[in-house]
Amino acid sequence: MSIWWIISGLDWISGKINQYMYQREAEKLQEECRNLKIRYQREVEKLQEECRNLEIRLSHREEILNDERREKKTFISKFEEERKEKEKALTRLSSIAGDKLRVNNPGIADLSDENRPNKLGEKFSELYDNEWTEAYESLEDVGVDEEEIIKKLLDILKEVYTCCQHYAKAQRHRLIQVISLPSRSDEQSQDAATPEKVMSKVVDLQKQTVSIALSDVKNTIITTRSEFADTEVKQKYTVRCMQLC
Template identity: 40%
Template sequence: MDGPPTSSSHGSVAADVPDQGETSGHQSDTPSLRTLNPKLEEIHKEVESDRKEMHNVQLEIPKTEIDDLNHKLTEAIRVNSQLVSQNKFLQKDLDRTKGDLEKVNLDLEECKSRLSRKMSNALTENNTQITDLSDSNRPSKLGEKHSELYDNEWTDAFEELVKKYETDESAIKTLLAILKDVHTFCEVKSAEQSKQLRQVACMWNEELERESYTLQTPVKEFRKYTAELGVQAVRKDYYETEKTKNLEFFSKSKKRKYIDGCLKLCWLMNVQDPPVIFADAAAPNSDFNTVLYKPYTCSGSHVDYVV
C-alpha cells in the first residue's frame, strides 16, 4: 500500500527536471540574441547621428534667416533715415517757399491797394460827380444835417430871438449872419490845419513843404477821417474869439445849441475835398430858384429874403 504513492511522488519530481533535449534547445537560442545586439547598437548610432544632423540643420536655418532679416532691417533703417532727412529738407524748403509766397501776396495786395487809391484819387480829385459812399459826411449827408439843423436848433433859437426883435425877419437875418460867420471861421481854421499838417510831415522844413505836393491827398484823407475829433477844438477856438466870449447872446442855451450845430456842420463841410459851400444868397426881388431854395412861409416867383 505504501508503494504506489512513493512511486507517484518520484514521478512528479522527475517531471520537474528538464530533459536533455529542452536544455539543448535554450542553449541554441543564446547565440542569436548576441548576434542581434551589435546590429541594434549600430542602428542606434545611426539614429543618434541622424538626430544630431537634423538638430544642426534646424539650428543653421533660423540663424541664416535671422541674419538675412537683420540685414534687411538695417537697410530699411538706413533708407528710412535718408527719407526722414529728405523730408525735413523738403519741409524746410516748403516752409521757405510758403513764406516767400506770403510775402509776395502781401506785396501784391499792397500794390493793388496803392493802385486802387491812386486810381480812386485820380477819379475823385476835385470831382464832385464821384462820391465816396463810405463817407458818412459826404455832401448829400451834409445836406441832410443842414435840414436837421434848420428843423431843430434853428427853430428853437428863432423862438428865443423873436421875443427880442420886433419882426421875424430881423431874427432870421441874425441867425443867417451867425451861420455865415461860423462858416468863414471854419474856412480859416481848415486852411490853418491843412498847412500845419504839411509842416509836421515835413518837420517844418520850408523847402520840403514847398515840394510836398505828394502830401496833398494824404492830408485831405487824414482831415476827412479826423473831422469829428476836430469839432471840439474848433468850437473851443470860436468861443474864445473877442466877438463871442463876452457876449451874453452866445451863452443862452438854445442859441448856444444852434451855434454848436453851425460849427459842426461848417467844419465838416470845409474838410471835404473839395469843400462843400453854401450858394450865394439870392438878392431881394430876384427870381426864385426852386433848385436851390424852397419856400419858407409862402410860395411865389420872387425872393423876399433868405432864411
C-alpha cells in the first residue's frame, strides 16, 4: 500500500514537474511571441515612416517637375509667339522691300505678270513682225517711200507712248490722292510723298485694270489723232501700240 502511494506521489510530482516545465515553455514562447510582435511593430512603424518620407520626397519632386513643365510650356508658348511675330515682321519687311524694289525698277520682275519687261520686249518684237509690217506694206502700196513710212509709224508709236504715259500718270495721281488724301477736293490736291506700299498697290491696280482703261484711251487718241486710224491696218497698228504702251 505504501508503495502505491509512493508511486502515486511520484506520478503526481512528475505531473507537477511536467506542468511546470510546460508552463515555463509556454511562458517562454509567449515572451518570444511578444518580442516578435514588438520587433514586427517596430519594423512596420519604420517602414511606414520610410514610406511617408518617400511620399514626401516624391510629392516634392512632382511639384518641381510640374513647375518645370509649366516653365517649359510658358517658354514654348513665348517662343511660338516670338516666332510668329518674327515671321510677321519678316513678311512685312519682305513686302515693304519688295514694294520698294518694284516701284520704278524694271530690273525687278514679277514672274506672274504677263506684261513684265522681258515679256513686253517679246510683244514689241511681235508688233514689228505683224502689225508694223502690215502697216508698212499698206503704205508702201499707196506709193509712200520707205523713210516716210518708217517715220510715220515711229511717230504713231511715240505719240501713243507719250499719251499713255500722260494718262497713266494722271490716273495714278488721282488714285493716290483719293487713297492718301480722301478729304481733299481736286482743287486742293497737291503732290505729296507717297508710301512705296501705296504706290505699289496703285501700279498693280493699273496693271489689272488696263483692259478697262484701254477702251477710253483708244477712243480719246483716235478721236484727237484721226490720221492714226484712217486705214484699217493703221488703226490695228495704233491699237496694238496702245495695248503695249
